[in-house]
Amino acid sequence: xxxxxxNENTPINSSSxxxxxxxxxxxxxxxxxxxxxxxxxxxxxNTKSQITSCWKVQEWLKYLNFPRDAENIYHNLLRSxxxxxxxxxxxxxxxxxxxxxxxxxxxxxxxEGEDSLRRVLVAYCKYDPNLGYVQGMNYIVGALLWHCTxxxxxxxxxxxxxxxxxxxxxxxxxxxxxxxxxxIQLLTLxxxxxxxxxxxxxxxxxxxxxxxWCFSLFGSVVPANEMVSVFxxxxxxxxIFFYKFVIYILKRLEGQLLGANDLADIIMPLKICHKSQRxxxxxxxxxxxxxxxxxxxxxxxxxxxxxxxxxxxxxxxLHFDLDKAQxxxxxxx
Amino acid sequence: xxxxxxxxxxxxxxxxxxxxxxxxxxxxxxxxxxISTVNANYLTKLVQIPQGSVQLNIWDTAxxxxxxAIASNYYRQAKGALIVYDITDRKSFDKVVSWIKELKSQxxxxxxxxxxxxxxxxxxxxxxxxxxxxxxxxxxxxxxxDTSAKSGNGVEEMFMELASQIFEANKGELGQxxxxxxxxxxxxxxxxxxxNSGKKGGCC
Numbered sequence: 001x002x003x004x005x006x007n008e009n010t011p012i013n014s015s016s017x018x019x020x021x022x023x024x025x026x027x028x029x030x031x032x033x034x035x036x037x038x039x040x041x042x043x044x045x046n047t048k049s050q051i052t053s054c055w056k057v058q059e060w061l062k063y064l065n066f067p068r069d070a071e072n073i074y075h076n077l078l079r080s081x082x083x084x085x086x087x088x089x090x091x092x093x094x095x096x097x098x099x100x101x102x103x104x105x106x107x108x109x110x111x112e113g114e115d116s117l118r119r120v121l122v123a124y125c126k127y128d129p130n131l132g133y134v135q136g137m138n139y140i141v142g143a144l145l146w147h148c149t150x151x152x153x154x155x156x157x158x159x160x161x162x163x164x165x166x167x168x169x170x171x172x173x174x175x176x177x178x179x180x181x182x183x184i185q186l187l188t189l190x191x192x193x194x195x196x197x198x199x200x201x202x203x204x205x206x207x208x209x210x211x212x213w214c215f216s217l218f219g220s221v222v223p224a225n226e227m228v229s230v231f232x233x234x235x236x237x238x239x240i241f242f243y244k245f246v247i248y249i250l251k252r253l254e255g256q257l258l259g260a261n262d263l264a265d266i267i268m269p270l271k272i273c274h275k276s277q278r279x280x281x282x283x284x285x286x287x288x289x290x291x292x293x294x295x296x297x298x299x300x301x302x303x304x305x306x307x308x309x310x311x312x313x314x315x316x317x318l319h320f321d322l323d324k325a326q327x328x329x330x331x332x333x
Numbered sequence: 334x335x336x337x338x339x340x341x342x343x344x345x346x347x348x349x350x351x352x353x354x355x356x357x358x359x360x361x362x363x364x365x366x367x368i369s370t371v372n373a374n375y376l377t378k379l380v381q382i383p384q385g386s387v388q389l390n391i392w393d394t395a396x397x398x399x400x401x402a403i404a405s406n407y408y409r410q411a412k413g414a415l416i417v418y419d420i421t422d423r424k425s426f427d428k429v430v431s432w433i434k435e436l437k438s439q440x441x442x443x444x445x446x447x448x449x450x451x452x453x454x455x456x457x458x459x460x461x462x463x464x465x466x467x468x469x470x471x472x473x474x475x476x477x478x479d480t481s482a483k484s485g486n487g488v489e490e491m492f493m494e495l496a497s498q499i500f501e502a503n504k505g506e507l508g509q510x511x512x513x514x515x516x517x518x519x520x521x522x523x524x525x526x527x528x529n530s531g532k533k534g535g536c537c
Binding site: 089093096097099100101103109132134135136138170172173174207208211212215216220263264267268271 | 347348364366367368369370371372373374375376377390395397398399400402403406
């Protein structure tokens with residue numbers, strides 16, 4: 001804490017960081033106002049000056065164990081400098097992606113939004129220099145920042161990486177992605193045998209459609225405000241929720257996909273990317289076969305109702321060899 | 334007339350405009366802050382050239398170094414590659430060299446490569462001399478195009494050139510497999526793909 005060595009190279013203002021961080025980043029979500037009784041909701045005008053994490057995030061904090069001096073560690077990371085080629089590559093890439101994260105949300109086009117996103121991502125690169133920054137992280141951190149303070153966003157992200165097997169996904173050669181794709185294929189074979197056959201016929205590989213979902217935990221599809229329920233479920237169910245969500249989308253689109261007789265026509269509906277609220281609504285329409293009755297809440301309920309053999313999947317996860325990127329019959333010592 | 338179906342990939346450093354070029358060409362859309370590509374996008378367009386028609390199936394790959402490891406999944410069996418750099422960014426031009434090397438050693442032997450110097454609407458901030466880029470591509474025997482996904486300059490010409498070069502390079506196969514094709518479509522690419530897919534276990 002004592003040595004305030006301002007590093008000119010990093011775009012981080014380090015003079016009295018504590019106050020600056022607290023006041024600069026304003027939580028954007030409306031989770032707290034939504035929770036207020038009807039009348040109070042209309043009387044509260046201070047939603048955009050919220051500087052504490054929203055109540056949903058507060059719930060997660062109960063079972064996520066942050067280090068005792070989480071705030072200090074985060075600030076020290078911001079102030080420290082790292083002289084590594086990989087690190088400067090990461091910083092360069094982060095810089096490129098700042099404007100390309102939730103581009104329709106005004107907040108991420110403002111200086112405050114960009115700065116806080118940059119700070120958390122850069123801090124993570126310093127925290128885990130062997131991994132560095134990988135595209136997709138920007139969506140997860142962006143969605144977290146929508147709902148919580150910078151310090152919370154950073155440590156929740158660390159929690160996802162370390163305790164929820166998210167790190168495997170981003171490792172070089174992406175072993176985690178292989179794991180999830182193989183499981184998704186198994187599940188499609190079991191739950192959607194016709195679609196599985198159809199995919200095989202047109203050589204549609206799981207990687208072609210599920211990679212973005214996997215790298216951004218659906219952040220590239222779902223708007224930042226709604227992402228809170230994705231995290232909510234992910235903290236409770238882990239990757240089981242992820243698989244359910246994938247199967248849910250495939251189930252909803254099955255008719256349409258089976259009707260497509262071209263790799264392009266099959267991939268297109270699955271390659272949905274969230275650029276604007278309009279596209280998000282279009283996606284909901286697509287899932288609902290043109291009807292307008294599907295809402296995000298209904299969707300989340302239906303996802304949780306999907307039945308998959310959770311024990312078997314947990315068993316598979318325990319028997320995945322990261323180096324070989326495949327399932328092995330015995331756990332290696 | 335027969336349609337040739339072929340796969341092409343876009344390659345290059347991050348944020349040089351790979352997605353923007355592909356989108357401009359296929360959908361005539363341009364977004365100033367295009368979202369970053371994770372892994373790869375997929376677009377297709379049917380191109381009419383004097384010799385016939387070519388269906389371009391474009392795999393638009395992610396620019397980050399980390400994804401380079403899996404880029405080979407996409408350029409494998411590709412008939413054409415579009416390597417993009419940003420004329421205002423020296424580093425992105427240096428990457429072009431390494432991509433060409435990688436394609437020449439790893440990709441199909443007759444792969445058609447074109448290079449695009451993108452963002453030529455930002456002439457003032459140019460860092461790579463035009464003669465330098467042209468000289469380099471001439472040595473490599475690769476066509477170079479100045480493009481701007483924003484204004485649309487050079488985009489159409491580039492994809493047309495790519496399509497007709499691919500057609501020329503592969504018309505031998507077109508004649509041979511023509512008899513077996515379904516609905517008059519020559520799926521040169523797909524049949525090959527299936528031969529190989531048996532060897533790979535799983536999807537990854």
